[in-house]
Amino acid sequence: MIEIVSATRCVECDICVKVCPANVFDATDNGVPVIARHEDCQTCFLCEIYCPTDALYVAEFAEGPTGITEAQADARQLFGSYARGLGWKRGKAGGSEFDPTHRIRVAQ
Amino acid sequence: MPKPQKSVSDRLHLQADVLVLGGGPSAAWAAVAAAESGAKVVLADKGYLGTSGATAPSNTGTWCVPPGDNRHAVVERRWQRTGELADPRWMLRCVDTAYRNLLRLSEWGYPFPSEDDGRLYIANLRGPDYMRFMRRRVLLAGVTVLDHHPALELLSDGDAIVGAAGVVRQIGQDWRVDANAVVLATGGCAFRERILGATGLTGDGYLMAAEAGASLSGMEFTGKYTLAPYGSSLNKGLPFRWASFHREDGSPILGPTGEPLRNGIGDREEEVARALIVGPVYARLDQAEPALQGWLRQGQPNCFVPYDRAGIDPFSELFRITLRAEGTVRGTGGINIVSDDCATGVPGLYVAGDAASREMMTGAVSGGGAVNSSWALASGWWAGKGASTHAQRRTGKAFRSAVQSLGQAGLHPASSASADISxxxxxxxxxxxxxxxxxxxxxxxxxxxxxxxxxxxxxxxxxxxxxxxxxxxxxxxxxxxxxxxxxxxxxxxxxxxxxxxxxxxxxxxxxxxxxxxxxxxxxxxxxxxxxxxxxxxxxxx
The missing domain is CATH 1.20.58.100 (Fumarate reductase/succinate dehydrogenase flavoprotein-like, C-terminal domain)
Structure with a gap:
């Protein structure tokens, strides 16, 4: 589930508020978005890749919080790691032309 | 903070020829198809067109069968696996329309990967990229997109469906769209299982359609489950094609021939399910060769997010797994289609994607990602065209003032509302x-x-x-x-x-x-x- 909105990375663009399909975030008047409906997070990781500054961290456990801290996620270079895996950068799509999934399907 | 609900007179009230409800691929294709036919289209989704639904966070194959003599044979072979409930005519017309729309994607410039000979490989769609691309196509087609506008109920004039009403969930205001036809592309029902992109798929369209008088079929086919790392949302079976499975004491889980199971997908889910009922089960992706490991990592990056974040190497270490229920999303049930234009039998009401029964395509077995993905490409197209044709026939008819709201359960209880039920x-x-x-x-x-x-x-x-x-x-x-x-x-x-x-x-x-x-x-x-x-x-x- 979504666990961290990094105030040091966030530029308050509120894109996560717009794109989250489960409406988990609320924008605030003078600060970073807040996780307003944590329970509704479906752990789809899409907010992470739409975030232009890699300020969001979604932990792997879908049933409740893991309690990971920003410092821990940072030390393990987990911020933006899914976007890098896909080839998305600064919230922009990219990398699908290098997807080798057709090789997996042949092996299957 | 959401503002308090405004009075009914303040509500958003729009008019359209075609209203599409939903925000996944079939909704997007329905909206594009209807707009291309000249219809004024509004698309209203519970979430956000581009991230909503089971496709957006996934990487899905399509059932891609190029035209040619071989097509009939491919369809015939697939039909043999459907428990005799699929309809070869629908399967053929689906692969035909889906193929055309895959070509359309490539003409529009969707960044497909290339095969070794340089040809585009169009049989796979990477969810986040595909749905972001489709959002742009929908907007380019002139469709009015209403994100975070969940529909609560359909509207009827007594003879036909003439729109829908709901709430703008980030504001708290009510909305209503009057339309000459409505396409339900609201997805299946995953019973709120916490799986990738499907937690919000709660069967909303089924209830709305049934209240309007439409039928459902294939609802018994909800027995599809897919493997996932324990506690994760990653219900993607593909990596488990190359896995071994073990009980708590380390003993291997055996396949039907008595050999250790080395492939956990398809029919083999049954052995894993049996073991999971008895106790915890662990897996290791140790049947994948190094080259395949690289392709899996690069091609299915979402599948590796749980391992990487938990600090596990799934190719060498055992990790606990679960089978995630998928309801009708990877099951086959849904709203019954009565004609080739994806009509429901209720005038003005059309259906596309997982909201529809997929029994004609895949019978009693799961269509998995591929068949369902092609079904979205095709049924969205047909429903959009069908709805647009219906809307044109109705053009000129003034909206009747006596519009009836059809929503009942959860909105207008038959007896007194009670705080004892949540x-x-x-x-x-x-x-x-x-x-x-x-x-x-x-x-x-x-x-x-x-x-x-x-x-x-x-x-x-x-x-x-x-x-x-x-x-x-x-x-x-x-x-x-x-x-x-x-x-x-x-x-x-x-x-x-x-x-x-x-x-x-x-x-x-x-x-x-x-x-x-x-x-x-x-x-x-x-x-x-x-x-x-x-x-x-x-x-x-």
Missing amino acids: AGEVIEAVRSEVTPLDKNFFRTGEGLEKSGERLESVWRDVRDHLQGEGLDRVRTREAASIAAAGRWSVAAALHRTESRGMHRRTDLPGKSPAFAHRLVITGVDAFRIAGAPERLAELAS
């Missing part, structure tokens, strides 16, 4: 009957009867007492939809006194010739189950 409790009560492996993966007549009784009692409470106010209506409607879907599913499963495909009755193993047909359910509160006619009616024109 949406969350309803959902948990339904989940405890339709998701456990020992009740729903393996079924028995006795077990289904007990589940059926409990779900009847849940449904009576929902029907009589569940009601939300303002934004809470979204959740009470979801709960009502889940309760209705669970109840239909168990009733149909009890009715089908045999085993077929993903409907596994341990008390009645094997197919019965008496059930080589679809089961169609009509009605919400009092419903009836009937065998489907052998042939679906051709499009009447």
